[in-house]
Ligand code: SF4
Ligand code: SF4
Ligand code: SF4
Ligand code: FES
């Protein structure tokens with residue numbers, strides 16, 4: 001510990017603390033430009049200079065650690081005048097075009113000059129001027145080099161946090177320019193983190209350009225509706241219109257960072273295409289109706305007949321999902337309820353719930369990342385959970401840590417990984433078994449590309465291991481085998497006295513919360529086992545095909561677009577007598593419905609999401625639902641006849657039934673959210689394990705890729721997932737995200753491309769036994785041979801059309817388009 | 819596009835360095851020696867060969883004034899305008915050359931014989947003001963001396 005005196009005030013801090021931090025702890029604010037806590041130290045802007053007793057030269061406090069007995073002055077005349085001089089230098093070249101700068105009002109340069117700057121400038125030289133017109137670098141980024149003060153925060157965040165290195169400092173001296181390669185968008189993730197960290201208006205958001213003055217915005221903190229990383233952000237609205245999303249350095253696990261989806265994906269809210277009125281099917285056509293008519297029609301028709309079912313999407317809040325399962329279970333008396341339509345079956349999802357220990361309390365990602373070995377399998381994490389990717393990248397810089405990525409595709413985080421494993425989709429279990437066998441017996445079998453023995457060694461030598469399991473595993477019809485192998489590996493490692501954390505990586509914001517709310521055919525709220533097993537999505541469709549389902553309530557899920565066999569899903573749905581779809585857009589599924597009711601987007605309602613860590617976070621209403629659409633909770637309550645007046649009232653009921661939420665205070669949830677506790681661990685293990693280990697085994701024949709008859713004709717295994725700029729089918733309605741990527745593509749390895757004589761960006765024909773389409777090819781160096789990937793985000797070529805029910809992963813061939 | 823010869827030479831150079839990135843300056847020199855200047859394509863290709871993000875390689879290429887980003891004339895005149903030279907009149911020298919050659923700094927004469935550039939300190943402050951023409955230094959410059967030098971250049 002070191003005791004220092006700052007402006008006469010004594011304070012004791014850890015050895016090695018920066019003077020800047022010590023001063024802040026003591027309550028003195030020091031202005032900074034180039035300093036940013038999560039970035040490497042630069043010490044170049046000299047804004048943070050302070051005086052140290054006994055030293056003649058002023059020192060930068062952002063790179064100078066305290067020493068015991070040091071006396072520091074941050075506010076004396078010498079410091080103040082030096083600070084003013086530094087600002088004077090910056091202003092010498094700054095255009096001072098604040099009246100037309102989007103940053104005006106929240107510009108650090110403006111604020112510091114106001115507070116500590118010179119009031120006059122003797123410079124008579126003309127200012128440097130790079131360009132007259134700002135440079136549009138991408139559909140979301142616009143740059144003004146003239147305003148730059150060269151703090152290099154943008155360059156560092158892009159390199160160190162985002163992992164893109166799309167920016168550099170070009171040139172030298174006063175004419176240096178922080179920009180991309182030749183002002184292009186080469187290799188850019190369009191995350192806008194450079195915009196966020198820029199202290200001035202040099203990097204700016206193009207969609208927000210000239211939309212508002214910052215002080216005119218109504219700003220509300222809320223949580224991202226896309227992936228389950230659960231980033232916090234602030235929505236800025238003006239005249240009931242959302243004009244921007246901004247991250248905050250003080251809030252959330254993401255702090256100042258966001259990905260393109262979170263930062264720019266708010267435009268779908270005000271899309272022309274939003275559903276604004278209820279629709280009823282009359283004479284085979286969906287026509288607009290009043291709310292009264294729609295609701296009474298549903299009340300009259302829904303649940304009539306033998307079998308009812310409900311399928312929800314994990315984009316809904318805990319409160320909505322809790323009420324939805326009440327509606328299905330309590331009012332319509334059935335356990336036929338499931339979440340999402342992409343996953344294999346209820347045994348796979350329930351075994352994942354078991355191995356991920358979702359019934360236990362949440363674990364902070366920062367605790368999970370303390371382990372020496374971090375192992376990620378089943379998620380193209382850079383695309384699915386971009387901010388989790390950032391956090392892992394920043395941890396992996398530590399040389400004492402080992403980052404192991406196992407996935408068929410090569411993606412961004414691979415460049416930070418110590419070991420990368422490649423495998424064929426469906427053989428995840430073999431990868432895990434290989435590791436177990438190596439640790440146990442020193443030998444292993446299987447077709448994994450990469451050094452399993454090295455992985456095994458790392459596992460053996462570590463005391464703390466964190467495994468991240470991605471949502472890919474939930475899609476595998478042999479997913480239970482994978483889970484079984486993970487359980488075995490975990491058991492072995494535990495026996496060896498190691499601490500193991502297994503964390504989920506989910507691609508929808510509330511996948512974890514949805515399970516806890518009882519959106520599963522086997523589990524009630526709090527993950528309590530049901531008395532009578534319900535049907536999962538696949539079984540519901542099977543039954544529907546046979547004409548055994550009378551009514552189906554679909555809350556926000558697009559089954560026709562997502563179920564891995566589009567044709568089958570459509571056929572099955574057409575056999576259901578009465579279908580209600582509640583959604584924000586007229587999805588392919590909604591088009592098949594008898595009643596379509598317009599729900600609200602994430603910015604139009606209150607509630608909570610539970611992210612993949614188990615962190616409960618508040619979603620806050622910013623604007624009222626567009627047109628005649630309504631808050632989803634109100635809709636569900638009026639159909640079910642529930643008396644809830646607000647999300648908070650539902651939350652209070654959730655607390656009674658879902659034990660892990662018991663101590664959470666809805667109103668007190670702040671930017672850090674609250675981690676859930678265990679839902680009563682006492683019956684956890686026995687419950688899930690006891691429940692049909694044999695059922696699990698029989699429900700999932702091993703996906704044997706070697707003896708498959710399709711393999712010769714259709715040599716590629718086709719996998720899917722979200723593109724970095726998209727999320728399910730929602731984002732294609734966002735007119736900004738769609739500009740970042742408007743068309744699907746097919747991605748294969750460089751090896752395959754060479755063999756087939758195909759080159760990057762050419763058009764190719766992709767064909768399965770079910771469907772064929774022409775797509776742009778993307779070639780990736782270092783991906784697994786024999787695997788093709790297509791994003792699942794586009795109606796134009798819906799990837800699930802290539803899939804055939806019962807086939808597991810789709811098989812396709814790829815040919816030159818002639 | 820880099821020529822096969824350039825690619826070969828870069829590959830050879832790579833063997834001299836502990837990792838690919840440290841060959842960046844050498845690789846750029848090789849490209850420039852053979853092509854005269856660095857194009858966007860060349861930078862992208864070299865970046866790929868060195869496993870380096872293109873913006874980082876571009877940082878190197880633009881930091882050093884010795885790398886030409888545009889075609890240059892037969893005689894590349896680089897006048898130092900850093901502190902020592904500037905105190906001893908480099909501003910005048912740039913002006914003089916500019917008038918004499920009929921081009922502004924950064925430009926090349928129509929006959930492609932001369933390019934005039936302004937550069938940072940060339941480490942010859944003791945003999946300021948000075949300039950470099952292609953690989954040679956010319957020091958303690960005066961107008962008369964410059965006339966002589968230019969006359970000597972064909
Ligand atoms: S948008 Fe993101 S990836 Fe692109 S330059 Fe900025 S920080 Fe880098
Ligand atoms: S563009 Fe902004 S963040 Fe980047 S160096 Fe300039 S002032 Fe700093
Ligand atoms: S990482 Fe996920 S939660 Fe965070 S901004 Fe991106 S999509 Fe939203
Ligand atoms: S903030 Fe300390 S030198 Fe820039």
Ligand code: FES
Pocket residue numbers: 898899900901902903904938939940941942943946948
């Ligand atoms: S200042 Fe001109 S050579 Fe150093």
